[in-house]
Amino acid sequence: MKTFPTPEALRRFPFGLADVAVIFGTLVLLAVVSRIGAGALVSFEPPDVVPSIDLDIRNLPYYAGRSTLRMFIALFFSFIFTLVYGYIAAHSRRAERVLIPLLDILQSVPVLGFLSITVTGFIALFKGSLLGLEAASIFAIFTSQVWNMTFSFYQSLRTIPRELDEAVTLYHLSGWERFVKLEVPSATIGLVWNAMMSFGGGWFFVAASEAISVLNQSYTLPGLGSYVAEAIARENLSALGWALLTIAIIIILVDQLFWRPIIAWSDKFRLEQSQAAESPESWVLDLLRTARIPRLVGKALTPLTDTINRVLASLTPQRCAIVVDPMMHNQSDRIYNFILLLIVGGLIAAGLHFILTTVGLGEVFTAFELGLLTLGRVTILLIVATLIWTPIGVAIGFNPKLARLLQPVVQFLASFPANFIFPFATLLFIKFNIDINWGSILLMSLGAQWYILFNSIAGAQSIPTDLREMADDVGLKGWKKWQKLIIPGILSAWVTGGITASGGAWNASIVSEIVSWGSTTLAANGLGTYIAKATEVGDWARITLGVGMMSLYVVGLNRIFWRRLYELAETKYHV
Template sequence: MKTFPSPEALRRFPFGLADVAVILGTLVLLALIARIGAGTLVSFYPPDVVPAVDLNPRNLPYYAGRSTLRMFIALFFSTVFTLVYGYIAANSRRAERVMIPLLDILQSVPVLGFLSITVTGFIALFPGSLLGLEAASIFAIFTSQVWNMTFSFYQSLRTVPKELDEAATLYQLSRWQRFTKLDVPSATIGLLWNAMMSFGGGWFFVAASEAISVLNQEYTLPGIGSYVAAAIVAENLPALGWALLTIAIVIVLVDQLFWRPLIAWSDKFRMEQSASAEAPESWVYDLLQAARIPRMLGKALTPTREAVNRVLSRLTLPKSTFKVDVDQEQRGDRLYNVILLIIIGILVAWALHFILTTVGIGEVFKTFWLGLLTLLRVTVLLLFATVIWTPIGVAIGFNPKLARTLQPVVQFLASFPANFIFPFATLFFIRTNISIEWGSILLMALGAQWYILFNSIAGAQSIPTDLREMADDIGLKGWQRWRKLIIPGIFSAWVTGGVTASGGAWNASIVSEIVAWGQTTLVATGLGAYIAEATTVGDWPRITLGIGMMSLFVVGLNRLLWRRLYQLAETKYHL
């Protein structure tokens, strides 16, 4: 007689429906990656021509997959760069003095302008394969993601709560243990929200990164960005509509399947003594929690993980075991300052020689004046973005129900490629007689304002629930609540959002101060338009001068304003 297993036996069965869903989902994901990735391995020998983009809507899923795969590969390398670069800058005073100003410059320089120089090197890395062009495209997306994430991680390491820092020193944690048990967990929430912002900002660069110029030849990689560009050139409105719908679907899917599970997982890193009033939810995260396979894999990998941790802990001694020779450190600082002065002197001498032999002194004063006008636009943008988006970000960060409702909305708005809206905005300016001198601020805001919103959300979520409850108990409301609780709690995150929004606005000025609709071109007076016009005619001396002047403005602003605000966050406004 055939018998059925008892309910107790069924519960002991190693696999359940959640495990079946995880297995099927993993297999589908691997199959999609294999199918999409196969297209990057085809043969390619410059100056061969990559097949043109087909505007048939049936190709959109494949094109969207190619672009999304590039985005995630760039995100992976951005995360690795962030953890390494941010850790070194935060833990070495000498390295910080070079690495942070360098980061200021890199986030302000329009890297796409130099892509034609680096793409030759990428092609040489993968001779006879399309992987060279793919790597160049991924590099362009990487440059749009990484600076914001690095600033966030660096600032989080500089504002680790003092009691946790003292506890790590007291327990003699190795540098590796400190990194994995204190540094990364304390930075996770802020880093995650900035990664979401960076990933969304990367869509802005997808269209440009999929059309690459090398050896005087234009190559268009298959992707949703190149599809949209082809639809605009062909004036194919139905194809453009299908592409925009596809982008919207991709953004929603990525949010549901990737970002929401990470947000739900990151809630355990909140620094508080009481449980969160209402934790973020994700059906994917709940599915993974219910499945047995992830736990089984975790147990199976535990011995290997512990062995690696032991080896790395032995190789990285605790901070307190390093004896500091004050005299030697002072001599090192003096040597460092001398070397830095020599480098600055060489750069100044080269700059003077370059100016005198190419553009002339008068052009320098002209670009400085144009830089002041662009600085005015950036300042107005930051003020309005702070006033509008900071309260909204705090409301989302404090209310999990509101976060579940609005997070997909703000993620979609931040991820939607702003450059696709520029032609319609230009037509609006023409019809309403709005001056591009002011309209360019709106165009810059379409890409830069989200940094402040996402960092405000991250900062609000990092404020412990017990502090919020205490503020409610003692009756803190209105401005007093902001002054005593919210501003100190989110100040560090807001500074990170401000510095990255500022850099993003300077970068966006190049495409925002000169826009066109048909035969009509609107040009604002500013440094961004100066660089764009010089790039159009291929005037490399003025391109170099414009980018150099923009870098000086960004670095000067960061040193005079944002560095001081960072110091204020480290010394006064952090938990």
């Protein structure tokens, strides 16, 4: 197996060798981004025609670069949204009662739903430029990444160890200092693994985000997803094979150059009193730590960052305990609940009016019954994925050697867009006469099961090493160890994985319950098929009903089941 030089070995090299590598890599990255980004700035005005996708394999590097750039831009905005939204939801009980159910609803809305609603606005915002279509595509990818990350950050803030929270209060840290010194570091490991999962999950929706319909006109943006869609449409197996090889290379490069260094860097935020036996390693991080230029740039920026920190600290004073009159508090809560009830009542009344004047009440019962079938598939998926992937995730999280060996494999499997192999699955179902009502569970799991695995890994890594050592010292093994240490330690992270896997499975049902290859189409009975067929014929009444019914299922399950598990993790199983 190939090994990379350690920081000590790199320091023995001639002066500046690591710095030359950093400079060269930075210049290459800037050149590639400039070359790829220039394609998004060309003029465009509907109903202009976007150049069609060319299946010549020489175009694959450029198409892959366009898709990868969209993924990273969407990831950047996902981080910003996560930090703001998750912080507000975790620190305001009243805001939480609105923001978390809203997050449940947003998670349940299909990516294509966001795309169809926002594309016209983005085109108007960037009038005369292809940047409008690019922004719409990036926003669609953003909606496939952000909800999982936001749930993770919110839950991490709600389960910060009490002694650390008390220490921050005793040291009189400002709100900004608390945020950067306690809250973000405490959430980093879980957030990194969920971001990695979200980034991989984003590939699942790349093809849909690069094919845009507006003003009765369809446009296909250059990208790897649109290339694969064109290869499938033309039944070109050779082009499809080259595209799959390309995305495999992209996933490996992104893992080595981006995710592996971040995972190794984030290990310093582990909450424990003893050092882990082994820590994650990355040759890229070792190179950056050895080079002198990053340190010199950091020192040059220190005065600016210190000034920004002082300003933000002065603007966010320490939170003080406020004594509230219980009667005033109860009266304020009653007013708040009354206003919330009015809003919800108004939405329900509007929904009933829409139903009665368009599809009719009978169609509602049909959508509800189809939702039960999809719910059954989602439930089976969650149970099987938990039994299979939770022990594997814990093993990876507890063993750094195993993590170094399997993390690239796991990242590759999770990042590989499952819908790219749906045509092959369709042929398999036809050949072996597999009922799509059962086969769709497998297709849904290809994209959703990884949320449970990645959160199990993050949860296991967050368990302090001293607790693991203590468990070994007292002889905890087998089920007793799971009962006393592992399950309490990973429950919070597993719930985040379960809730996002559930939402992802509902979303994926739209493309998993109905699949095709050529003229052959297999359709399962379920809410996903209902929405897909309504979308195909442009039946907005049934599209709205289907999406609304899916949102009711997701939100209802989250409030009845997942929210109670969240509360259990916050109260009983709290480090």
